[in-house]
Amino acid sequence: MSLQRTLTRSLVMVRTWPVVIDMGVGLCALALFMAIVHLAAYWMGTAVPVSHVTENARSLPVYAFYSVMRIGIAYVLSLVFAIAYGYIAARNARAEAWMIAVLDILQSIPVLSFLPPVLLAMIALVPHRQLGIELGVILLIFTGQVWNLAFSFYSSMKAIPREMLEASRIYRYSGWQRFWQLEMPYAAIGLVWNSIISVANGWFALMACEMFQLKNRNFELPGLGSYIQNATYDGDMRALVSGIATIVLIVVATDQLIWRPLIAWSEKFKFEQVEAADHVSSPILALLQRSRLLGTLTGRLWTRIEEPVYRRLSRSRETRVVQPIDTDGDRRRPSILYWFAGITFALVITWGAVQCALMLRQVSWAELRMLFTGAAATFLRVNASLLLSALWTVPVGVAIGFSPKLARVVQPVAQVLASVPATAFFPILLIGLLKIGGGLGIGSIALMLLGTQWYILFNVIAGAMSIPSDLKEAASLYKFTSWQRWTTLILPGIFPYLITGMVTASGGAWNASVFAEYANVQNRTIQTNGLGAQIDTATADGNFPILLLATILVALMVVTMNRLVWRRLYRLSETRYKLEG
Amino acid sequence: MQSAGLQNGMQAAASEESDRPTTEAIIRAEKIEKFYAQPSQNRIQVISPTDLSIVPGEIVALLGPSGSGKSTMLRMLSGLSRPSGGQVYWHEKPIAEAEINVSIVFQSFALFPWLTVLQNVEAPLQARGIDPEERRARSMRMLDTVGLDGFESAYPKELSGGMKQRVGFARALVVEPEVLFMDEPFSALDVLTAENLRSELLELWAKKTMPTRCVFIVTHNIEEAVLLADRIIVLGRNPGHIRTDFRVQIPQPRDRKAETFTQLVDFIYKVLTRPDVAPAEAPTGPRVRDQRQMKYQMLPHARPGGVAGLLELLIDKNGRDDIYRLADDLAFEIDDLLPIVDAAQLLGFLKVEEGDASITELGAEYANSEILRQKEIFRDAAIENVLLLRQIRRALDAKSDHTVSEEFFLDMLDEQFSGEESQRQIETAVTWGRYGEIFDFDAARRRFVLPDVLQEEAAGGGE
């Protein structure tokens, strides 16, 4: 028996592998430490608004490091904020409606509109260090990442089955235990998938946030975004391609090293009664789980921290008395503190509204007219790009969805492609556009298309895959013509998915308009008439009244479109075109 | 004969308690009631003021049709839900301040899928700050007791329904609760598994292997109640109220075939099928409810086809049979059969007396007619007897475009039912209306229409 063991090859593997991995994990920890030291030195140094970004390919790794750090920190901030925000919104009945409405509006504001207030505030807060500017940029990326995460966490909180919550109450869980054993696990899968989208959005925003003009002052931070912008401005094709290649490389590496393992790991949190047949597998996750150092270290550490916490919490009131679950019989009056907070909040809001109104009075009639024509132009562009996306994605998506073999090959590739920020590809498209002599009026539609088509494609694929095969068989049995197949089977089947995709895409297209209607290419600035371009120029000139009004217009249009068009279509799709028993 | 058997099988709880006045109640509810707030500022009463005590040493079954408020009652008694009025006491202390020790076994098991079986059972002990070693030892012992040794590192999704509920029991018992609450713990299981678990529960109870002093089980299965309980409380609905509360005197183990058993089951059927009449044996006395406040009858959620099927079966049995036997013949649970009986009764096709269902003349004509005539009879009976259907039809006739929005009726129903129930009432009304060709419903626009209007539109659109 023991002889057999020592001779088994697979066991040798089991014994040798972990040591190698342990060393790998150790090295990673060391690298992380060095990175923090380096970053701290840079941040605490004096403020350098314009650091000259070279187009030397050898500086690319350093730039990549800075950009990745910005996105990483912004992401961690987003996650923490999203969880806190979603948690309060879901658990506080008084605040819920307000908080969700605020989220809805914030989500429809283009990232760049946040630039002046956020950046100026941060620079004022930390005036003499690089940290101020960096924090401003990080917060901007944060505004591109946080909203969908918050929505995801909120809706997970609301979807927890009632009996699970009741179990946690009757067994007198503390809030801490409920959070880690019920709420976080329940929200985990949604958070992972939305993190992927968020980080992609972060890259999208990063392209514009590292280098910009604000109130006629230039800002240029070392990073991939400014590298690509510089290359575009100089028309340096080689630098441009190597910059984009770096981004693609990072995106693919993130997908393989972080997202895939996370997706595979989060399957454990699937809320299912029976085990599903297919699994996502990740070799990296398997390796990590085999690393003995990591396993015992985190395990021990966790118990060390956890046990005293639980012991202390078990003496608190909430773990001794069963807490009622319904707020219905809540007879407590709101405390004085609550009133105080409410009144302060209302005062601040009123003050802000008055300030905004005063600012808006500076807008002249001519400017107003210009803004409205711009809004109309951008509105048309956004919807044209949606239409074009739908036109090509519907046939292609259905073809992919109907062929499992094709889907297995195409889907992962498309997923990575979708994670590559469209803003990185804009420059190439722009230079091509200038070569053939096209303007940005039509070109910006193509640019928006680049950013939004993926949402629709994925949803159409999912929709096509969800059409039951017996319906497909019936269609071929009765020898439907292809016109009949499309009108009676395929289009109704994918309709709800198509609508979901279009809603997301329309939000993305509005955000993209800011990047698509205005650009610095080959030593000149090109732009077209549109709300996006107006936001850009207003930022550069420091014309805040125009910026504010343009932002309000965008938010208003997005929210109204959602309310009046998309939500109705969605409801229609749910009642009429639901394909189930 | 019947009443003699019944006296063997049951005894009023009130007189029993007066025999033992010294027993102190563990949980005592005083005039508890429950309202749910509606969006329209209305409040719906789910439980009307009720007194109830739970004393040591008994298995109490709370029985009632679905929607009668059993779960609501359980949650108020366990401190999970605050009564809108009245007070629940735990050993004579208000429950919101007492350190109570109870457990609930849930219908859906409510296990945490991301924790192993052992971790699931350990979690309540962790909440109580018990050391890891002791936690583990106690949980393992409890898993042994419920017959799950060897499964401690499995995940719930790898287990069958019965095994999952065993984990639910282990988790409930590991904290050594003084009162064990169960909300339809066996309804999600197949018949054999449920039977098995029930007898194991009784065994645990009889051998006193658990320190639990009282079991409170909510069920809609009459036989289950009679098999398990020392005391049965029957809940009526709209709003929930106690219809009868009595002791079961049949010794354990109970035999389903024994005469005392079947008579008791029969008696409970009788109570449940005559919601308007208080049971003669009820110790609490008849509870008078103000019927004028109830504008709409509660439409039983039955399909017209089911009604026809029941009537045909009755005709085969010479027009009259025991409801209990009917349920048996159809292999129906009470919850499946009662709505159909209610519907037939509401339409005047059926009369229920003393737990027997007998077909009326109209019912016989309905069952024997061919389909078009059946629809006619149904339509007339429905319009005559069902206020909601009558109102919808009248509104449609009165309006020039012959359509009315669903919203209109939902608003009126909301005054009386919860939002969810109002929606279900509309759904049933649509099923009945469509069958009887009283009206049709345009699901896309959420509007009622006259049947011919919709057809014309369709014809017009097709051209």
Ligand SMILES: Nc1ncnc2c1ncn2[C@@H]1O[C@H](COP(=O)(O)OP(=O)(O)O)[C@@H](O)[C@H]1O
């Ligand atoms: N949170 C709630 N809000 C509004 N109505 C509710 C709520 N919970 C239960 N109800 C209503 O109370 C009634 C009784 O429900 P429940 O106690 O679950 O009945 P049972 O357990 O007997 O089936 C039902 O009509 C249900 O619609």
Ligand SMILES: [Mg+2]
């Ligand atoms: Mg219930």
